[in-house]
Amino acid sequence: MLFYDFEVFKYDWLVVVLDMTAKKKHVIINAPDELKALYEQNINDIWVGFNSRHYDQYIFKAILCGFDPKKVNDYIIVKGKPGWQYSSLFRSYPLNNYDVMMNIDRGLKVFEGFMGNSIKETSVDFNIDRKLTPEEIKETVKYCTHDVEQTVQVFLQRKADFEAHLSLVKIASGNTLDLSLIGKTKPQLSAIILEARKSEYIDEFDIDFPDTLQISKYREVMEWYMNPNNRRYTDDKDKKMQLNTMIAGVPHTFAWGGVHGAIEKYCGTGHYLMADVASLYPSLMIRYNLHSRSMKDPKKFVDIYNTRIKYKAEKNPLQLPLKLVLNSTYGVMKDKNNALYDPRQANRVCVYGQLLILDLIEKLEGYCELIQSNTDGILIKLPDGSQKTYDMIDDICWEWEQRTGLTLEFDEYHKVFQKDVNNYLILPPGELYDENGKPLWKSKGAYVKKLSNLDYDLPIVNKAMIEYMVHGTPVEQTIEQCNELKEFQLVSKISNKYTCILHGEQPVNEKCVRLFASKDAADLGVKKIHATTGKAAKLQNSPEHCFIFNDAVNGVAVPAKLDKQWYVNLANRRLKDFGVG
Template structure:
């Protein structure tokens, strides 16, 4: 059973709101450790779901169960930066299965609440209050905490596939469910499942090169990695490959024709599971793995499950895709930087090999870590290109997947729109990516740009025809470097706000005030005149004073970055 929870901790008070959605029961516990102990005992086999609970809430919970002052633990975690697990060995004795819906790069629960269109107003109760809370303050805090629990539940629903995959991962090490693995990261689980044992290596830059490699024209790339002076992560090679500026570095390669637009017959060639395939075909798995054959078994099983449409492919994909990153993590038992470097370099060189073979017969438009986009001179050249790709596949023991496109708009290698020959659309980059409830900043701009590129609809039409206020939202979240936000000379209570462009002359810009210097600065990419709407914004109609021209100007500015005048 899943239960969702969130703690609020003050110097002289604490409270927790716990929701059991299956039985529709809410439990609120205030300053009552005995009640909490009883509740925990009754629910110790449940999965406790929270937001950032791996790093915060579970340690508050355990401290109360161990009769340790939760405020001291909270202060240690928040203000002193000490991990909660270091506070007491007693915590290890508490049985508790935690699952954290937070992922790296979220920006905090309030940002996600903003993206989802929810109320993002902060509590009026000061968390630094130096006395017991009044009943009114407790009631306000319960309301605030309940809201965060409900929002955590919404985040969970939007990421339920992640939870389902993690739950399946908990079975893989021993073929029996072990819920203690729920709190492990994907990379940690990869190490456990592959039975890695941490070892110390001193050969990080001891490189070799694939014996299947055939590079002639672009030998400067191979020479760069052969040069001992370049065995340094700060070094990179800037060079032109097939008429396209490229950058080769220790983390990957990328190249693209900037501000490119083309129509015709394009083929995007992606190497199937490049890094896992290199590890298997060239023996580049971490040397800390007990039996490398297990990785191949997982890989082959995942391919089989994917072909069958079996959902069990998802947890296996996590293991496969997490292994490379874990090989670069000093704290992971899979850590093996030499093998990780070889995987990366092998991939770059073999991709350059492919480009070199393709170049005489087509136009190279872009390349990245695991693929290349080419424009054919004619559809009649497909068999020729296919033969070149087939020779490369047979020689390198890697596989290519072809996707056909008829139109390409490209700002750079990380920002593009491609329209497929079958009408499907592929987008990448902040300006044109497909947004979702947990990533929904200035959505009207993305919609306007994609409508322009795909359907030739002027950005003015998309923006002027929309009256859904949520589509115009800019979620502005302060980092820890800043004290507070200012609007029209007033300090805002919230550190995360939902801002909109305003026509009103009385409205000013959104400013952030630096903690050290005290200097105000305009919030990046925000309008010169703003209004704030932090209530629930679902189905709210845009007011007349919403400045749609600001959004039109922003859309056109972004189009220019794609080379569209």
């Protein structure tokens, strides 16, 4: 396995390659023959990069083809075109490329910031209109090497994802291991596994309703979907088509992408039940024949579903790649570039799911209080904790399960903190941790999610809020007792819509910065400058007074000027959004 990264200038290019098997580093500068020799020596190995699916692999192939890599760079970066379109000759140089980057990622520098590593940029201008000096080459090699090393770290954090991807490749290869498929995305591999054949459809909104549906009170929702005028994604003003209405006393939004409703800024204690539909979308596809019509044989989807259930019960790790196949199928049915493309079936799956959840809410209304509903489940509060009440709710749910062919999974909770349907923390009635110390509470949303090395933004605020919600610890106590600077970091990166970041009135060399609130009035705020309008805008969530620390921050102690009160105030403001105070 080789990790690599290219840097391209007008008159120079270089690549740093870390061969993890041979434990060797290669630095190749303006030497296509040397690059070709390395390629041929490792043609059967896996080459790993960050954003390499869209960029580095095409720079690699361009050099092997004898093209000017700068022209390919500009084709991809400046013109915004996919690299594979540049030349059909790229196919002459197969590359087993694995991209660590996911669609949700904001860039390697952000991950470097989250991990507490240096996020300083090179001072060498990538638009320089001359050959680089030896000093500039040296600095660029150092910068590039750092990025390759960081890519290795991100890969190690996502090793389970790689292993699942490799398992998908094996399934798609017919239980061999055809590494030429490693560069495919998971949805592309799913299409291969399900033997999908790309087709064109013109019946995107030719939808119906499940024959098991029983809705009487909230028929306005059904009527909204039946109305031909609503069968589009946006209106004439490009606003999202949706229905806003009250369901069981809770404001709800129904749309072509799902349903959600919640009591906002809610905090309460009592007897709560969360009822989620097990594997909703795959279950709907099987029960109501809503598979992509591009599948060669829908029975294969059913077989994968049943095998995954069996593996899950056996705690077989092979259940994960099968889960990826099942869960990715719905999403790609609206991807025109995927062989599973079938937008009508995707809309039917979504509408069926929404209406059947609404059906369940209608049957439960009057016997409990609805706290939230989402695409695949509901959270309700029971009037008491008696067996009679539980049995009554269970009977209603059982009838719904028998009629719809779907299965509900239940979890009991004792306390709820809820900002909205996508941001909440709920506590179980008994122990808060299992025998291994794993938390038994459930949380969702940016403010209270479980943190990781690749998602470590304002961690002290997150920890202070969770400590308050779970243990009743005042946020001031959690924040004041912490003296690790990394815990207070706010990592912010500007997009290509902005030219630079200003700290006060001084431009910052980096487009990704690590910020800390400051008690020093001389430490000014940070702004971003719009590339088109030239207007300045405050960086999101940034303090009015802050200092920047883009060096490695792991192990660094809190300085005297860190404004801990700013973090206390932010935590308290966020707690109010969850109904506290």
